Amino acid sequence: MHHSIARRIATAATAALALTGTAVATAVPAGAASYNVIVQPDQGITPIYNLINSATSSLDLTVYELVDTTAEQDLAALESSGVTVRVILDSRKKTTNQAACTYLAGKGVGVAWSSSTYYYTHEKSFVIDGTELVVMSGNLTSQYYSADRNYSVTDTADAAAFETVSNADYTGATVTPSDADHLVWSPTDAQSRLLALINGATSSLYIEAQEMGYATVVNALVAAANRGVAVKVVMTNSSDTYTTQFDTLTAAGVQVSTYADTDALYIHAKAIVADYGTSAMKVYVGSQNFSSTSLNSNRELGIILTSTVVANKVEPVIASDFTGGTVWS
DSSP states (O other), rough: OOOOOOOOOOOOHHHHHHHHHOOOOGGTTOOOOEEEEEEEEOSSSHHHHHHHHHSSEEEEEEEEEOOOOOOOOOHHHHHTOOOOEEEEOOGHHHHHHHHHHHHHHHHHTTEEEOOSSSOOOEEEEEEEEETEEEEESSSSGGGTTTTTTEEEEEESHHHHHHHHHHHHHHHOOOOOOOOOTTTTETTTHHHHHHHHHHOSSSSSSEEEOBBBHHHHHHHHHHHHTTTTTTEEEEEEEETTTTTHHHHHHHHOOOOOEEEESSOOOOOOOOOESSSTTTTOOEEESSSSOHHHHHHHSSBBEEEEEEOOOHHHHHHHHHHHHHHSEEEOO
């Protein structure tokens, strides 16, 4: 959910993406799946711009907030070059998104306001040429790029499933999303999928989150700690909003590390790494916060992978962020 305190987002990429901007789909054999992760804010927003600009036939974007003139100009330039660009913007954030909507529509880009079926359309995802999906935890809001911790995952296995949902959401049609190989959709099954990830952990859980207000998730983390799982949670402590939850978690043996609102790093990420370093390892990245609204009422998208490429980048960042924060006590 959009935080009342100014948030900041950013992006960074693998060396290959940072240097070339080449879509992952072009680098793998036909039929082979490929995944990578962009860690933000470490290397800036350029890798996301590069992915957007790699589109040659189509680009479908769904995003909660779009306040980035460079991204907007890039989308307009794609449309003018013959790429079919469609953008879904959250209708409850019309004040925030109106300038982008007006600009893009004026440049011939297809723009739709999100359906009132969902409380928020809090998703942040796009698909390039129907073949490469990018699932983000951060918005395209340039004022936040310098400090927000976020992750974006590129995925060549689940683009078609995303497109089916995007096509429906663009027109306001009813759709039951398919998870395909790895997707986690709100409101369809996000709660059950994320609880299964937490409840299935046997050795460790590394978590970065922006919100922790949902007792169902808190209780699952407490239960994990009670059965001997090493649970570490990293968050920004915004005005002591989650004091009760932090106390509940730490009383159960969960290790909680927090950052102040005034710190240079703001934890906007929504990420879980379960059983890192084991054959059962899984990693989640997405737009879903730990709130009932996010999991059960919004349109959101996340992804759960067994990719060591992704886990080997996400887990060390969470571990480093944990060390850099202040232990809750």
